[in-house]
Amino acid sequence: MNAPRRLQVAVVGAAECPPELAALATEVGAGLAGGGAVVLTGGRSGVMAAASAGARAAGGLVVGVLPGADARATPPNPDVEVALFTGLGQARNQLLVLSAGAVVAIGGGWGTLSEIALALKQGVPVVLLDSWSLQRPDGAAEPLLHEAESAAEAVSLALALGRRGAAGGA
Amino acid sequence: MNAPRRLQVAVVGAAECPPELAALATEVGAGLAGGGAVVLTGGRSGVMAAASAGARAAGGLVVGVLPGADARATPPNPDVEVALFTGLGQARNQLLVLSAGAVVAIGGGWGTLSEIALALKQGVPVVLLDSWSLQRPDGAAEPLLHEAESAAEAVSLALALGRRGAAGGA
Amino acid sequence: MNAPRRLQVAVVGAAECPPELAALATEVGAGLAGGGAVVLTGGRSGVMAAASAGARAAGGLVVGVLPGADARATPPNPDVEVALFTGLGQARNQLLVLSAGAVVAIGGGWGTLSEIALALKQGVPVVLLDSWSLQRPDGAAEPLLHEAESAAEAVSLALALGRRGAAGGA
Amino acid sequence: MNAPRRLQVAVVGAAECPPELAALATEVGAGLAGGGAVVLTGGRSGVMAAASAGARAAGGLVVGVLPGADARATPPNPDVEVALFTGLGQARNQLLVLSAGAVVAIGGGWGTLSEIALALKQGVPVVLLDSWSLQRPDGAAEPLLHEAESAAEAVSLALALGRRGAAGGA
Numbered sequence: 001m002n003a004p005r006r007l008q009v010a011v012v013g014a015a016e017c018p019p020e021l022a023a024l025a026t027e028v029g030a031g032l033a034g035g036g037a038v039v040l041t042g043g044r045s046g047v048m049a050a051a052s053a054g055a056r057a058a059g060g061l062v063v064g065v066l067p068g069a070d071a072r073a074t075p076p077n078p079d080v081e082v083a084l085f086t087g088l089g090q091a092r093n094q095l096l097v098l099s100a101g102a103v104v105a106i107g108g109g110w111g112t113l114s115e116i117a118l119a120l121k122q123g124v125p126v127v128l129l130d131s132w133s134l135q136r137p138d139g140a141a142e143p144l145l146h147e148a149e150s151a152a153e154a155v156s157l158a159l160a161l162g163r164r165g166a167a168g169g170a
Numbered sequence: 171m172n173a174p175r176r177l178q179v180a181v182v183g184a185a186e187c188p189p190e191l192a193a194l195a196t197e198v199g200a201g202l203a204g205g206g207a208v209v210l211t212g213g214r215s216g217v218m219a220a221a222s223a224g225a226r227a228a229g230g231l232v233v234g235v236l237p238g239a240d241a242r243a244t245p246p247n248p249d250v251e252v253a254l255f256t257g258l259g260q261a262r263n264q265l266l267v268l269s270a271g272a273v274v275a276i277g278g279g280w281g282t283l284s285e286i287a288l289a290l291k292q293g294v295p296v297v298l299l300d301s302w303s304l305q306r307p308d309g310a311a312e313p314l315l316h317e318a319e320s321a322a323e324a325v326s327l328a329l330a331l332g333r334r335g336a337a338g339g340a
Numbered sequence: 341m342n343a344p345r346r347l348q349v350a351v352v353g354a355a356e357c358p359p360e361l362a363a364l365a366t367e368v369g370a371g372l373a374g375g376g377a378v379v380l381t382g383g384r385s386g387v388m389a390a391a392s393a394g395a396r397a398a399g400g401l402v403v404g405v406l407p408g409a410d411a412r413a414t415p416p417n418p419d420v421e422v423a424l425f426t427g428l429g430q431a432r433n434q435l436l437v438l439s440a441g442a443v444v445a446i447g448g449g450w451g452t453l454s455e456i457a458l459a460l461k462q463g464v465p466v467v468l469l470d471s472w473s474l475q476r477p478d479g480a481a482e483p484l485l486h487e488a489e490s491a492a493e494a495v496s497l498a499l500a501l502g503r504r505g506a507a508g509g510a
Numbered sequence: 511m512n513a514p515r516r517l518q519v520a521v522v523g524a525a526e527c528p529p530e531l532a533a534l535a536t537e538v539g540a541g542l543a544g545g546g547a548v549v550l551t552g553g554r555s556g557v558m559a560a561a562s563a564g565a566r567a568a569g570g571l572v573v574g575v576l577p578g579a580d581a582r583a584t585p586p587n588p589d590v591e592v593a594l595f596t597g598l599g600q601a602r603n604q605l606l607v608l609s610a611g612a613v614v615a616i617g618g619g620w621g622t623l624s625e626i627a628l629a630l631k632q633g634v635p636v637v638l639l640d641s642w643s644l645q646r647p648d649g650a651a652e653p654l655l656h657e658a659e660s661a662a663e664a665v666s667l668a669l670a671l672g673r674r675g676a677a678g679g680a
Contacts, residue, residue, distance in 0.1 A: 088261070088264075089292075090264055090291055091261040091265075094258075094261040094264075109306065109308075110288075110290040111287070114284050114287035114288045114291060116283075117280045117281070117284035117287055118260055118280075118284045120280040121279070121284060122259075130307070131307060134283075137278065137300070137302055137303070138279075
């Protein structure tokens with residue numbers, strides 16, 4: 001009998017970020033790995049690299065879903081252990097969020113916003129940490145969207161939300 | 171010698187919308203077609219169908235970029251003349267915006283937001299009409315993002331912005 | 341009441357080809373357009389450009405489904421009237437064949453073979469013209485696969501096969 | 511300092527296969543894992559499941575790149591430890607081969623052929639084992655294409671070819 005697959009959680013954020021956000025991302029990555037989750041990221045620098053470093057230092061498995069077709073086009077950060085080279089550009093954001101039981105968004109620019117939106121569109125819960133402030137234009141509440149005040153809270157929310165579904169891509 | 175390709179403009183918005191938004195979308199579709207642009211949409215109902223109907227009634231060419239793998243999975247609306255069946259689900263949003271010289275977003279939910287974000291991430295100008303109100307978390311201005319007060323203003327903005335680049339996907 | 345969408349037929353082949361294959365592709369493009377079909381290609385040079393030129397000269401509509409994210413990355417050939425910039429690289433082959441009621445493969449290298457295989461995998465009929473010779477390893481017959489002896493035969497086969505389904509992506 | 515990423519090798523083949531091919535796939539999966547490679551598959555049944563079982567039993571890491579958007583659409587086989595839900599249908603074949611330093615094709619139908627062709631088109635070496643017999647229509651030799659007589663030979667070829675590049679997606 002096989003053990004069930006582990007929860008997969010995506011950490012998304014910009015490829016360039018100030019040190020405070022990188023510190024949050026490292027703490028989130030470590031917390032998720034400590035909680036037993038596989039950490040998925042876009043595989044690049046900034047928030048993605050910081051989350052990867054935190055997760056790996058905590059003994060976790062780090063999967064990078066890269067936009068380029070190979071390591072020359074988009075080199076993975078050094079803490080990516082499994083690298084998926086998609087060659088899809090920003091369309092890779094789609095499979096990153098679909099493969100996650102929950103998404104943690106830290107800071108972020110337009111790419112991050114696309115990941116938040118793609119997740120919510122397709123039923124994947126999102127935890128915002130120092131990220132976009134979002135309200136639907138029709139004013140409707142979005143039960144899948146959560147805001148965390150700290151890295152620790154983001155971790156517990158993501159683990160809890162992800163576990164409600166199955167082991168990622170639920 | 172060939173004529174240069176025509177400008178391609180995408181109209182994005184939700185598959186369900188109130189009549190006021192549908193009326194705006196129809197007017198935008200007609201205006202874009204009247205201005206000589208090929209109208210791209212996601213090919214489905216709601217804002218997409220209304221924009222398609224407006225464009226086609228004005229004699230324009232309407233291209234639908236559908237999420238499903240065939241017409242059974244995701245039937246195009248009746249005004250789609252060229253139907254691209256992508257089988258990519260919401261990842262089709264990526265090619266819809268990349269193929270446009272400008273994007274007009276009308277109303278919209280999370281899917282629309284993903285299209286706005288993917289466009290801005292990749293340098294495609296966006297005109298918002300009764301749509302999301304967006305400000306980057308870092309407060310930075312986004313020169314590619316515009317708000318229109320009317321369908322007519324959305325059309326002129328999109329045509330002007332699109333023409334600054336080449337004929338779509340500039 | 342809207343007219344039904346027109347049949348969409350894809351012509352696939354290599355970006356570099358000898359003059360004999362280009363001549364066949366031009367004839368196929370012209371024949372398909374003359375038969376009322378919208379011609380889809382990968383939008384680039386070689387077989388794709390020749391088929392586009394033939395179709396456009398015959399008054400047809402030519403849609404190019406390009407691998408790059410914009411016209412700088414992958415310039416469409418001059419006879420492409422609607423250009424889809426996918427940014428998906430060779431994954432664009434998938435939507436090219438899914439959007440076709442039938443595929444005509446002329447000559448071709450590995451990219452062409454991937455298009456033939458993706459079409460057959462997903463139920464889209466393929467007409468081979470001076471192209472790969474294929475037999476399943478299990479020896480099973482493939483009812484969707486046809487060989488033509490001439491451009492004219494390729495055109496009639498593709499039009500007939502495409503019409504059996506709906507207007508492309510059937 | 512981080513260890514370099516491990517070699518990633520894809521094993522591709524049909525979702526239904528006779529017991530002889532399943533036995534070969536299991537042996538290949540085990541050999542690749544024993545050689546230190548991460549094993550990538552399409553995540554489903556048949557050859558994919560057999561390769562996954564072999565790799566996991568040998569202590570390897572098994573990554574499944576699934577066509578569906580979630581586990582309900584396309585359930586991973588029980589030996590997939592990291593599941594990527596792409597929602598891309600057969601376009602997922604593209605990222606499966608791009609992420610591999612080498613591809614082993616076992617038996618196979620049209621989907622497998624598309625993976626072989628996409629790999630060769632993009633410079634990824636392919637080892638055939640009881641699979642398609644392929645010769646370019648122009649008669650040109652294909653230095654990236656290899657045939658193995660046994661599972662053991664397929665494993666050594668794939669490991670050697672993959673190591674010539676970097677750790678997958680080289």
